[in-house]
Amino acid sequence: MHKTKKLSLTMKVLIGMTLGIIVGLTINLLALNTAGSFTNIYIVDGAFHVLGKMFINALKMLVVPLVFFSLICGVCGIGNIKTLGRVGSKSFALYILTTAIAIALAITLATATGIGEGMELHASSEFSTNVAPPLTDVLINIIPTNPVKAMANGDMLPLIFYSILTGISVLMVGRKASSLIEMAEIANEVMMKMVNIVMSVAPYAVFVLIAKAIAELGLDLLGQLAGYVLVLVSALLLHLFVTLMITLKLFSGLSPRIFLAKIRDAQVFAFSTSSSNATIPVTLKTLIERMGVNNSIASFTVPFGATINMDGTAIMQGVATVFIANIYGVDLAITDYIIVILMSVLASIGTAGVPSVGLVMLSMVFAQVGLPIEGIGLVLGVDRLMDMLRTAVNVSGDAAVSSIVAKSENKLDISIYNDPDAGLSSIDQTLHINQTAEMELAATLKKTHEQS
Ligand code: ASP
Numbered sequence: 001m002h003k004t005k006k007l008s009l010t011m012k013v014l015i016g017m018t019l020g021i022i023v024g025l026t027i028n029l030l031a032l033n034t035a036g037s038f039t040n041i042y043i044v045d046g047a048f049h050v051l052g053k054m055f056i057n058a059l060k061m062l063v064v065p066l067v068f069f070s071l072i073c074g075v076c077g078i079g080n081i082k083t084l085g086r087v088g089s090k091s092f093a094l095y096i097l098t099t100a101i102a103i104a105l106a107i108t109l110a111t112a113t114g115i116g117e118g119m120e121l122h123a124s125s126e127f128s129t130n131v132a133p134p135l136t137d138v139l140i141n142i143i144p145t146n147p148v149k150a151m152a153n154g155d156m157l158p159l160i161f162y163s164i165l166t167g168i169s170v171l172m173v174g175r176k177a178s179s180l181i182e183m184a185e186i187a188n189e190v191m192m193k194m195v196n197i198v199m200s201v202a203p204y205a206v207f208v209l210i211a212k213a214i215a216e217l218g219l220d221l222l223g224q225l226a227g228y229v230l231v232l233v234s235a236l237l238l239h240l241f242v243t244l245m246i247t248l249k250l251f252s253g254l255s256p257r258i259f260l261a262k263i264r265d266a267q268v269f270a271f272s273t274s275s276s277n278a279t280i281p282v283t284l285k286t287l288i289e290r291m292g293v294n295n296s297i298a299s300f301t302v303p304f305g306a307t308i309n310m311d312g313t314a315i316m317q318g319v320a321t322v323f324i325a326n327i328y329g330v331d332l333a334i335t336d337y338i339i340v341i342l343m344s345v346l347a348s349i350g351t352a353g354v355p356s357v358g359l360v361m362l363s364m365v366f367a368q369v370g371l372p373i374e375g376i377g378l379v380l381g382v383d384r385l386m387d388m389l390r391t392a393v394n395v396s397g398d399a400a401v402s403s404i405v406a407k408s409e410n411k412l413d414i415s416i417y418n419d420p421d422a423g424l425s426s427i428d429q430t431l432h433i434n435q436t437a438e439m440e441l442a443a444t445l446k447k448t449h450e451q452s
Contacts, residue, residue: 013268056278063278065187067163071167103314107321115227147159155352170184213388248400251404252407261420263286263396266283267396270391270395271391290416293402294411296411305401306394308349310394313361316358321340321362325371327378340365343364
């Protein structure tokens with residue numbers, strides 16, 4: 001029987017994204033989204049809003065159990081505490097290094113172009129912000145007083161800490177705990193299947209998320225802040241295509257071309273959800289199935305990176321600081337720039353990868369160098385769109401560092417990495433229920449039932 005080639009999920013997601021941009025732009029340009037209009041009530045704030053939020057909830061729903069079980073498996077897979085420490089320190093060092101380079105690049109580019117000089121802008125809105133937690137609190141709160149609460153709140157660092165400690169303890173118990181390891185492995189496999197189920201609706205979800213964002217934002221705001229947007233986008237692209245790719249090639253020898261082709265899925269999800277945390281399931285799946293990174297490394301580096309590594313966000317801090325300083329005519333000394341770099345790196349460690357957290361970090365940076373906090377109001381109008389872009393860069397940074405660490409630990413299957421079709425699945429394959437497995441399960445259940 002002749003079989004037509006099915007479109008891969010990645011392809012469908014990209015089609016969803018393109019259609020979302022077209023529909024969103026059409027709604028915006030034809031001004032169909034005015035308050036109280038049919039399109040506004042039933043489509044943009046109705047169907048698009050509800051379906052989009054449902055999808056983001058579904059992604060977030062996966063994060064805690066996925067991180068918990070895959071980290072236990074990861075720790076048991078690594079098998080000894082020394083290697084674990086090495087993997088931890090390598091990824092931490094690389095995350096900090098890439099973030100510091102990112103912000104230095106942003107400051108250089110913004111200063112060289114002199115954005116904001118001689119510009120008279122009025123704040124687009126009043127801005128008040130939460131404060132990012134001080135570093136002392138971040139350190140203390142790595143250890144949860146109640147792991148269940150940390151899980152319920154989705155607090156990533158305490159969750160990572162508790163899961164690693166569980167994994168280490170299971171290892172220390174040894175043979176007696178083997179069924180526990182097996183259980184964690186099975187639970188991890190079940191979670192990965194759940195990721196597949198959620199991902200199967202991704203093309204539609206990406207469509208509604210993008211269409212809603214573009215319908216609401218349009219592109220005209222971008223024009224008003226053209227200088228800021230241009231420098232920011234150039235710095236983001238430079239970092240993604242040059243800094244990260246040179247780092248990848250230099251430290252691992254892996255092909256940047258293949259990396260860029262394969263990371264697209266995770267980038268689209270990061271772009272659509274504006275959240276590195278919500279993208280964790282997709283980043284993990286991409287690294288493990290498409291790039292051949294062993295779960296023992298990815299399970300650790302991905303959630304860790306989503307929390308502490310924010311290259312794109314750091315770039316925004318750098319560009320925004322120079323921009324606002326120029327607008328208000330504040331002269332920043334070289335020491336101020338160093339403070340900006342340090343603050344951004346520290347702030348990215350202490351804040352989670354959720355939408356708009358970059359603004360919170362920015363207020364912290366501004367307070368340190370004495371820039372008026374209300375200056376943030378100036379860039380607020382374009383921030384939603386910029387958040388989408390920088391989150392895609394954040395996630396790419398997480399994936400690049402994960403690949404480097406995995407390669408250096410001999411935990412990257414190069415044949416999977418180099419195979420362009422590895423891990424590509426059509427939706428039918430993704431949702432395939434294995435009948436043999438089903439029958440086996442039924443037989444086992446029957447046997448257990450008879451025995452009892
Ligand atoms: N939304 C970003 C993230 O989740 C953080 C930010 O820049 O606001 O990675």
